[in-house]
Amino acid sequence: MTRGLGGLFRGVQSLTSLPATRAGLGHPSACVSLRTMVALPSFLSFEPRDFSLPNSSWSSEMLRLYEQYSIQCEVETEGGENRGGQWQRLPSYNRSLKYATGGNYLSKIIQSKARLFTRNIRDPGAGFEYVVFANKEEKRCVCIFQAGHRLEGPPGHVHGGATATMIDTVTGSLAALLSGPVMTANLNINYRSAIPLGSTVLIETSLDSEEGRKKFISCKVTSTDGSKLHTEATALFLSINISHLLQGG
Numbered sequence: 001m002t003r004g005l006g007g008l009f010r011g012v013q014s015l016t017s018l019p020a021t022r023a024g025l026g027h028p029s030a031c032v033s034l035r036t037m038v039a040l041p042s043f044l045s046f047e048p049r050d051f052s053l054p055n056s057s058w059s060s061e062m063l064r065l066y067e068q069y070s071i072q073c074e075v076e077t078e079g080g081e082n083r084g085g086q087w088q089r090l091p092s093y094n095r096s097l098k099y100a101t102g103g104n105y106l107s108k109i110i111q112s113k114a115r116l117f118t119r120n121i122r123d124p125g126a127g128f129e130y131v132v133f134a135n136k137e138e139k140r141c142v143c144i145f146q147a148g149h150r151l152e153g154p155p156g157h158v159h160g161g162a163t164a165t166m167i168d169t170v171t172g173s174l175a176a177l178l179s180g181p182v183m184t185a186n187l188n189i190n191y192r193s194a195i196p197l198g199s200t201v202l203i204e205t206s207l208d209s210e211e212g213r214k215k216f217i218s219c220k221v222t223s224t225d226g227s228k229l230h231t232e233a234t235a236l237f238l239s240i241n242i243s244h245l246l247q248g249g
């Protein structure tokens, strides 16, 4: 994808080097720090849809956990300051480009049919339903994940690749939150017990160590009460310059 993208980006004359994230979150993938557009006509700069907000497909368990973390989230006061909780909900769009200011517009002109893998099933509840909460101080994230019926692997259970995708997403979100643009260099997964389709699970991830450009992150997927371990993983992320992607990754 990236050689083509490089040409397109170079062709967009009004790209500047403003910091790139919405709400200053530095989240979640390499594309978050794409250089941003300025002076967009207002009709082009509307907010993209945030897929991490509740919808009618969410189970009562998913909603309960969403509430549990939401009430621990920081709130913006009338004066524009952030106060309160240790957690923040990370927004989730259907293209990484949309994290950049003006990204909604860019996403219409750059590979307009491309969609983020985890957000490309339109039917609510059929695919990946999830929300990620981050605790930057403690360098960890929690994802509440409800696995839809289109993620089947073994009968009635979630495909291992779908679980890997979610682990990559949540560990990658943490790495990007802590250090900006990153790419997964290594992902090691041990599958301990299958995840039933339709169930809600917790994906908890934390930073183990860092070494120069490297971030070592671990992750576990459990039942929501923590009693059942489904999956354990470790991941290595490397900080990259966005030019790495534009030069073909």
Ligand SMILES: CCCCCCCC(=O)SCCNC(=O)CCNC(=O)[C@H](O)C(C)(C)COP(=O)(O)OP(=O)(O)OC[C@H]1O[C@@H](n2cnc3c(N)ncnc32)[C@H](O)[C@@H]1OP(=O)(O)O
Pocket (backbone or CB within 6 Å): 028, 029, 096, 116, 168, 169, 172, 173, 182, 183, 184, 185, 186, 214, 236, 238, 240, 244, 249
């Ligand atoms: C909202 C959604 C969020 C989703 C997040 C999802 C993120 C993704 O899935 S990204 C897509 C999958 N990943 C990829 O395609 C990455 C492909 N690989 C690459 O682009 C490159 O190999 C990349 C960027 C990882 C590393 O390349 P580069 O920056 O040139 O680093 P390089 O010089 O080779 O290595 C740097 C250091 O890392 C180490 N390293 C590199 N790769 C690995 C690896 N796989 N395992 C262990 N160590 C490694 C090297 O040994 C070196 O160590 P040291 O400095 O101690 O000698």
